Amino acid sequence: MARGFSEFKYMTFDVVGTLIDFEGGITTCLAGVAADAGVSIDGEAALALYRQARYMPDAGLFPDDLVRVYMVIAPQLGLPAEEKYGVRLRDSAGAWQGFPDSAAALAELAKSHKLIAMTNARRWALDHFEKQLGSPFFATFTADDTGTEKPDPAFFQKVFDFVAARGDSKDDILHVAQSQYHDIGISRTLGLTNCWIERRHAQKGYGGTIEPERFTVPDHHFTSMAALATAVRESLKERT
Known part of the structure; x- marks a missing residue:
């Protein structure tokens, strides 16, 4: 026992x-970026892509690494591959x-x-x-x-x-x-x-x-x- x-x-x-x-925080931020870009995303699909990107060999410390992660997953989600959105994702951690x-x-x-x-x-x-x-x-x-x-x-x-x-x-x-x-x-x-x-x-x-x-x-x-x-x-x- x-x-x-x-x-x-x-x-x-x-x-x-x-x-x-953190999952809600990430998907909410990505949905906001998607809305700005005039597209929509599936939250669970985004998390699966995030998981793969987050654990790449060149991953950095969290949540700073979210800038790199965003640049990896953005093209797969149809989001703009611009670093400012990666910074937005990283900084969103302060409001999770x-x-x-x-x-x-x-x-x-x-x-x-x-x-x-x-x-x-x-x-x-x-x-x-x-x-x-x-x-x-x-x-x-x-x-x-x-x-x-x-x-x-x-x-x-x-x-x-x-x-x-x-x-x-x-x-x-x-x-x-x-x-x-x-x-x-x-x-x-x-x-x-x-x-x-x-x-x-x-x-x-x-x-x-x-x-x-x-x-x-x-x-x-x-x-x-x-x-x-x-x-x-x-x-x-x-x-x-």
Whole structure:
């Protein structure tokens, strides 16, 4: 059986895709560009193209890399291949919204656990995301801080070192994320207890997130942050 929620001191969170609706942000921006150009696009098709372009060998750090990504996918979507629109896509990250349940769930979870953000986004983007989420984090780690991106184990090691400096260990961490590829698989390999937030439970495929080589059955599984917060609340009630 998976360990109970009260057994953890920390919850670490993937941000983009788990807490912030990056797919909605990208497709909304691309739809705006399309409208300006007098064409229309299919959102899921755009996300599939985005996914392919985002994980090319010459990819840069996110979301700065969206300028390059746009120039790759624009011709395939019938959009104008002009860098200014790539810049528009990159800068749209500053206005991406949290999922409707993210801020409230995080605020509740912060009452019982120390919350740590672990994002492949750069610091400037996380600064915007944090405001969207109500600034709930005890600590934050970005690609700028770690020098790498998940699923690189080195990213996780930075967090392990942080909690170790506080006299704790990875056994005190529950890792929460939507990406099987970036988070759930590697967290299992590293011996973390994990919680999969299946944001695309009502949709087919992996959308804008790279598909994992193999599916990892998570320790905990919810389709929303609200459901996780409820489960934690009920678990804590049972102990009192």
